[in-house]
Amino acid sequence: MQNSSVQDAMNEQIKMELTSAYAYLAISACFEEQNLSGFARWMRLQAEEELDHAMKFFDFIHDRGGRVALQALDQPKAQYESALAAFETALHHEQRVSAAINAIYTLAVRENDFASQSFLDWFVDEQVEEEKNAAFAIEQLRMAGDNPAALLMLDREFGKREGGED
Numbered sequence: 001m002q003n004s005s006v007q008d009a010m011n012e013q014i015k016m017e018l019t020s021a022y023a024y025l026a027i028s029a030c031f032e033e034q035n036l037s038g039f040a041r042w043m044r045l046q047a048e049e050e051l052d053h054a055m056k057f058f059d060f061i062h063d064r065g066g067r068v069a070l071q072a073l074d075q076p077k078a079q080y081e082s083a084l085a086a087f088e089t090a091l092h093h094e095q096r097v098s099a100a101i102n103a104i105y106t107l108a109v110r111e112n113d114f115a116s117q118s119f120l121d122w123f124v125d126e127q128v129e130e131e132k133n134a135a136f137a138i139e140q141l142r143m144a145g146d147n148p149a150a151l152l153m154l155d156r157e158f159g160k161r162e163g164g165e166d
């Protein structure tokens with residue numbers, strides 16, 4: 001059976017992952033409007049990943065005989081003054097997600113919930129990747145500075161991200 005306090009935290013995490021998906025989809029739309037289709041694609045794929053993360057928790061709660069309780073999502077920020085600002089928001093967001101995953105892990109340890117600890121190991125590793133990817137984008141965009149040619153080159157590079165069906 002699923003420990004109830006861990007289940008509550010995982011239900012909160014479903015909201016957080018879906019909030020991430022919503023935020024990245026909004027950023028993707030913002031890039032589309034600016035004709036930065038490579039960054040738009042990257043963020044769209046990121047949004048899809050976050051939906052997968054939410055579904056991992058959704059499935060795990062059910063696998064443990066628990067109950068999923070979906071919550072209302074907040075409206076995401078729709079406008080960003082630059083690609084750099086958008087990726088800085090993404091990094092800040094991922095750092096908050098990492099802290100939330102760590103908090104659930106701490107709870108699972110305290111409750112001797114070994115199944116949840118094993119499940120959460122994947123997310124601990126995933127957050128290392130998520131923070132690394134956002135930080136990499138920020139560094140590259142800082143190097144590009146105000147140079148439109150460099151920005152377009154990065155847009156092409158980020159558009160090569162694998163995934164999706166297109």
Ligand code: MG
Pocket residue numbers: 017020049050053097
């Ligand atoms: Mg996630």
